[in-house]
Amino acid sequence: MRVEIWSDIACPWCYVGKARFEKALAAFPHRDEVEVVHRSFELDPGRAKDDAGPVIPMLAKKYGMSEAQAEAAEDNLGTQAAAEGLPYRTRGRDHGNTFDMHRLLHLAKERGRQDELVQGLYAANFAEERSVFTEGDERLVGLAVAAGLDADEARAVLADPTAYADEVRADEREAAELGANGVPFFVLDRKYGVSGAQPAEVFTQALTQAWGARSPLRLIDQADAEACGPDGCAVPQQS
Template identity: 55%
Template sequence: MKVEIWSDVVCPWCAVGKHRFEKALARFAHRDEVEVSYHSFELDPSAPREQQGDIHDHLAAKYGMSRAEAEAKHRQMTAMAAEDGWDFQFDRARRGNTFDAHRLLHLAAERGVQDAVKERLFRGYFTEGEPIADHATLVRLGAEAGLDADEAREVLACDRYADAVRADERQAQAYGITGVPFFVVDRKYGVSGAQPPDALLQVLDTAWADAHPLQVLTPAGGDEACADGSCSI
């Protein structure tokens, strides 16, 4: 069974959704038969490499609220994320364009370390205040998660995987995805948002049952079983 997840590395709900999905998957009876992949989604494709102003002012301007209200929102998000194993430090966040981070994740997918690199980028941005668009930073974070530093540097120095990122984004548009995280199970079931683990587990169970319907076989010896009204006790 395939689970495809569209997300962005500067999306707090995407980080929360990742850990919630992992909790659901750990409880799924067929977890060893699930293939998980992450796909590119840019929340702000027009963002410069490094954005000016802190994240509180950005949120306040975007939603027409005061800075104090924005700070309160981030405190709420921090508390909620902590329940799912994250240590968000919004005061340290250094916003920037995420296109190159997504290209790095495509390399990571080919090298079999995409999950580890995704986790490292989330932690780098939300906890450590790493500049998410800086190439040297991306190379270092990628290497810490299992990528070859020289190969990562070569990828970021050219336009490799740019087409793959754009293809992911076109697929998101085709699905009608407007917000992330967004989970697609077996190209049949879509789940929007960082849903609780129980809800995600229910989707996994439903998709598995749909793909593996029970086949009842009756041996040649006949059907020797009790049914309602057919057996006396």
């Protein structure tokens, strides 16, 4: 069975949702027969490569809140990430264009190192002090090497803006055709879709149903799970 995950490295709910899905997958009896493929989705595809900025002011502007409220929202998201065993840096992060990261992920897919790279990119973006947006190509090359890719091959991809560009755009078109207007978006064996960072129990249900059923794509659980879309990411409220 194949599970395709549309996501963006800039999406915190993708980071959390991946962990929740993997918790369900680890307990799934047929986990060794499940292939996971990461697919590209840019939250801001028109953004310039050199356009990067801090997260807190961006959240305040996008959602019409004060920076103090944005900080509180980040703190709450950090708490939810921690509940999944994920480090999450609530202050000092930035955001920017992720197109080159998606291109590298397609290289990593061909080399059998895609999951390692996507996890490394998430950790670098959400947990580390160094930026993945402002330090240039060598920052991404270092992450690619840490994931098991060849440095020169990664550099060659980054130096050629056309390398894997068509693959990224094809993923994004397919997401739109499947009705995904936000991420994370999980498609299980082209039978079921799960939208948002749902609880692990929802992923368990979807895995079980997709394994044993044959039907057109159906969305599992239409509750308002947290996700990121073109207009931004759902902002968690303090309870």
